Amino acid sequence: MKMNKVFITNYSSTHFSLQNIEIKSIMLSVVQKLILNSRIPKNLIDGILVSSTSDSKYLAAQISESIGVQPKISVTIENLCSSGTNAIVAAFAYISAGLANVIIVVGADLYDTPGKIFATDESRGNYKHPIFWASLFTKAHKRKYNTTEYDLAIISKKNHDNASNNPYAYNKKTYTINEIINSKKITDDLNILHCSKLCTGCSAILVMSENYAKQFSETPICIIGIGQNTVSPTFTKNDLTSMESTQKAAMAAFSMCKLIPHKIDVAEVHDAFSICEIMAVEDLGFAKKGCGATFSNELYQTNNNKINPRGGLIGSGHPIGATGISQTMEIVQQLQNNAGKRQIHNAKYGLVHNMSAAATSSTVLILTS
Amino acid sequence: MKMNKVFITNYSSTHFSLQNIEIKSIMLSVVQKLILNSRIPKNLIDGILVSSTSDSKYLAAQISESIGVQPKISVTIENLCSSGTNAIVAAFAYISAGLANVIIVVGADLYDTPGKIFATDESRGNYKHPIFWASLFTKAHKRKYNTTEYDLAIISKKNHDNASNNPYAYNKKTYTINEIINSKKITDDLNILHCSKLCTGCSAILVMSENYAKQFSETPICIIGIGQNTVSPTFTKNDLTSMESTQKAAMAAFSMCKLIPHKIDVAEVHDAFSICEIMAVEDLGFAKKGCGATFSNELYQTNNNKINPRGGLIGSGHPIGATGISQTMEIVQQLQNNAGKRQIHNAKYGLVHNMSAAATSSTVLILTS
Numbered sequence: 204m205k206m207n208k209v210f211i212t213n214y215s216s217t218h219f220s221l222q223n224i225e226i227k228s229i230m231l232s233v234v235q236k237l238i239l240n241s242r243i244p245k246n247l248i249d250g251i252l253v254s255s256t257s258d259s260k261y262l263a264a265q266i267s268e269s270i271g272v273q274p275k276i277s278v279t280i281e282n283l284c285s286s287g288t289n290a291i292v293a294a295f296a297y298i299s300a301g302l303a304n305v306i307i308v309v310g311a312d313l314y315d316t317p318g319k320i321f322a323t324d325e326s327r328g329n330y331k332h333p334i335f336w337a338s339l340f341t342k343a344h345k346r347k348y349n350t351t352e353y354d355l356a357i358i359s360k361k362n363h364d365n366a367s368n369n370p371y372a373y374n375k376k377t378y379t380i381n382e383i384i385n386s387k388k389i390t391d392d393l394n395i396l397h398c399s400k401l402c403t404g405c406s407a408i409l410v411m412s413e414n415y416a417k418q419f420s421e422t423p424i425c426i427i428g429i430g431q432n433t434v435s436p437t438f439t440k441n442d443l444t445s446m447e448s449t450q451k452a453a454m455a456a457f458s459m460c461k462l463i464p465h466k467i468d469v470a471e472v473h474d475a476f477s478i479c480e481i482m483a484v485e486d487l488g489f490a491k492k493g494c495g496a497t498f499s500n501e502l503y504q505t506n507n508n509k510i511n512p513r514g515g516l517i518g519s520g521h522p523i524g525a526t527g528i529s530q531t532m533e534i535v536q537q538l539q540n541n542a543g544k545r546q547i548h549n550a551k552y553g554l555v556h557n558m559s560a561a562a563t564s565s566t567v568l569i570l571t572s
Numbered sequence: 573m574k575m576n577k578v579f580i581t582n583y584s585s586t587h588f589s590l591q592n593i594e595i596k597s598i599m600l601s602v603v604q605k606l607i608l609n610s611r612i613p614k615n616l617i618d619g620i621l622v623s624s625t626s627d628s629k630y631l632a633a634q635i636s637e638s639i640g641v642q643p644k645i646s647v648t649i650e651n652l653c654s655s656g657t658n659a660i661v662a663a664f665a666y667i668s669a670g671l672a673n674v675i676i677v678v679g680a681d682l683y684d685t686p687g688k689i690f691a692t693d694e695s696r697g698n699y700k701h702p703i704f705w706a707s708l709f710t711k712a713h714k715r716k717y718n719t720t721e722y723d724l725a726i727i728s729k730k731n732h733d734n735a736s737n738n739p740y741a742y743n744k745k746t747y748t749i750n751e752i753i754n755s756k757k758i759t760d761d762l763n764i765l766h767c768s769k770l771c772t773g774c775s776a777i778l779v780m781s782e783n784y785a786k787q788f789s790e791t792p793i794c795i796i797g798i799g800q801n802t803v804s805p806t807f808t809k810n811d812l813t814s815m816e817s818t819q820k821a822a823m824a825a826f827s828m829c830k831l832i833p834h835k836i837d838v839a840e841v842h843d844a845f846s847i848c849e850i851m852a853v854e855d856l857g858f859a860k861k862g863c864g865a866t867f868s869n870e871l872y873q874t875n876n877n878k879i880n881p882r883g884g885l886i887g888s889g890h891p892i893g894a895t896g897i898s899q900t901m902e903i904v905q906q907l908q909n910n911a912g913k914r915q916i917h918n919a920k921y922g923l924v925h926n927m928s929a930a931a932t933s934s935t936v937l938i939l940t941s
Contacts, residue, residue, distance in 0.1 A: 206669060206670050207669075251802075256629055258627045258686060260625055260650060260652055260686070260687050261650075261651060261652045261928065261929060263651065263802075264651065264652075264802050264928065264929065264932055264933050267802045268802075268804045268932070271804075273801060273802060273803050273804075273820075274801075274802050275799075275800045275801060275802075275824070276658075276661070276800055277651060277802040277933060278649050278650060278651045278655075278658045278662070279648075279649070279650040279651065280647050280648070280649055281629060281630075281647065281648040281650070282630060282632065282633065282646060282647045282648065283629055283630045283633075286647075289645075289647045292645070292671070293647070293662060293665070293666075295669065295671075296662070296665035296666045296668075296669040296671055297662075297665045299665075299668075299669035299670070299671075300575060300576075300664065300665040300668035300669045301575050301668070302661070302664075302665055302668075302798065317627060317629070318629050429671065430644075431644045431645055432642060432643075432644060433620075433632070433633045433636045433637075433642060433643050433644075433646040434642050435637045435640075435642075451642075455644070559630065559633065560630060560633065563633055563637070564633050564646060
């Protein structure tokens with residue numbers, strides 16, 4: 204089956220902050236900036252996809268009305284923390300299927316979004332708050348693979364360092380390894396500086412069919428790999444050291460574009476907590492299982508910023524519905540050679556890894572210039 | 573551009589009621605019945621799309637976990653009252669683009685869903701509640717086209733009559749024209765029996781690529797036409813007698829399958845209020861503008877039930893996220909010659925018309941056996 208190619212051409216974002224603002228207002232400002240930057244005529248915009256865990260309804264139609272477009276497709280797409288990449292996959296599908304040509308995907312959430320707590324069935328008891336599964340993951344990885352406090356601290360240090368070069372990051376402060384290890388303990392295995400911070404933010408990208416992308420951009424970035432998977436919670440399987448949905452999503456994405464993990468020059472991975480980055484580089488195939496910490500240490504010692512150059516979620520903050528879009532925007536900037544101080548030299552292939560709720564769902568996107 | 577064909581093979585639904593139930597529970601029961609009826613192996617299900625205006629998050633992943641499937645795609649899709657058909661269009665896109673082969677689209681809402689009031693900007697003032705725009709539409713149509721109380725009452729009578737043959741309908745009571753005209757006045761132009769009733773309900777359909785549809789169904793129904801449009805509110809245009817988004821969606825859907833309106837044998841149209849059915853048959857092209865009432869009267873006098881055979885929203889009730897799925901399910905039953913007492917003889921082409929918020933968004937689907 205031959206798919207029609209789909210491209211990302213432009214992006215726009217707010218700074219991430221703790222601002223209290225109407226969800227529609229923050230989206231409008233970013234969408235308007237995106238339209239201005241991309242010089243796309245409004246009458247060509249035939250899709251507005253919103254990614255958010257806000258309770259506001261009919262947001263895409265409200266935005267359409269406010270900016271004066273009459274899209275064919277206007278919906279909100281929600282899948283908790285991976286809402287952003289799920290909306291990008293939907294945009295891919297609409298365009299690839301020929302139902303639309305020019306789609307704005309805009310993701311936003313406020314620091315206190317109702318999506319911040321996953322109110323699932325009571326039987327999960329204490330696992331309602333993400334810190335608990337992250338603690339379980341951390342303890343399990345330490346036990347099985349001798350992952351150390353120092354290994355975890357390197358992830359946090361590197362991502363905070365990187366975020367200091369990201370103009371949109373919530374937290375631009377940098378920390379020493381000691382400050383991280385000695386930061387406030389939340390659980391036995393989690394310090395505050397190992398956690399991403401829920402915040403307010405909005406990011407948007409412009410997705411186009413091939414004809415339009417070539418007409419409106421000199422550097423369109425092609426979506427060549429898509430993998431998605433939803434599994435039962437990892438912790439029902441007596442194995443808390445790998446994220447099955449991420450492994451399956453990665454396999455599907457690499458298979459779609461016939462690439463191997465070592466070809467990826469730059470990646471944004473879903474470091475909701477430090478342990479997630481170590482597990483992600485393993486489950487995505489960048490490092491062998493159990494060698495994620497060693498892999499990350501080696502990159503750190505050689506000043507190689509290919510993983511989470513914008514600072515990941517730990518450094519940039521986590522405005523839930525915006526996160527997947529913001530990750531993708533970073534990879535687009537990298538592949539367009541437009542990432543400023545964060546630029547990875549000669550980046551040709553980039554990867555986005557976005558997940559939800561203890562890695563029960565994962566999305567992997569592979570992009571190329 | 574050649575699209576891959578997409579089919580609907582099976583369906584399942586609850587009765588519509590005023591039941592107070594957990595949104596996830598009602599969805600689970602319907603999805604399980606659908607899987608049982610269709611005999612589809614669970615490992616082939618690669619998409620779960622939820623249509624709902626509920627505030628519950630991550631519903632598709634929760635359902636996946638509970639029924640034991642590991643889909644590639646699991647998201648909630650929201651666009652108020654047309655969430656259902658928007659989710660079906662998304663399923664079409666995923667399958668047509670080759671990202672999935674077998675998708676369950678499940679829509680549900682409770683009678684008191686937060687989607688029942690569209691909390692838009694304050695500037696719209698009294699138009700927050702749907703009854704007000706429906707009153708404006710009614711008054712305008714009466715003034716311009718001499719539409720009468722009797723014309724409106726016929727729509728309500730016919731749809732209540734039809735619902736009495738729909739096992740899933742909320743209200744199976746039938747009414748005389750006099751009872752309708754003399755029912756409780758809500759505004760100058762709207763009686764209670766001209767309004768659809770928000771209720772609790774869940775409907776689901778199974779959507780498949782061509783290979784799978786032919787393997788698992790002897791009567792797969794093909795989605796041949798899709799049209800969608802979102803416009804600014806009709807009432808900003810000084811014309812309250814037509815629904816621009818419906819006109820544009822219909823034009824696009826008919827153009828996609830190269831059919832004309834007169835070829836449609838059976839249609840479910842979005843009669844949120846009686847006036848909407850009169851306007852819809854005009855804006856979909858079944859009747860000339862201003863002749864919707866005459867067209868409807870003629871069908872009624874000749875016992876022709878081709879419009880809203882299941883009783884529409886007025887007869888069946890309106891469980892918001894389920895409505896578009898339930899409408900589509902009726903058309904699938906009709907085209908599979910499986911609609912029992914409601915069967916339209918020799919139905920070959922069917923149409924679904926679903927809309928949101930004073931017709932600011934509309935979706936039109938055209939199906940064939």
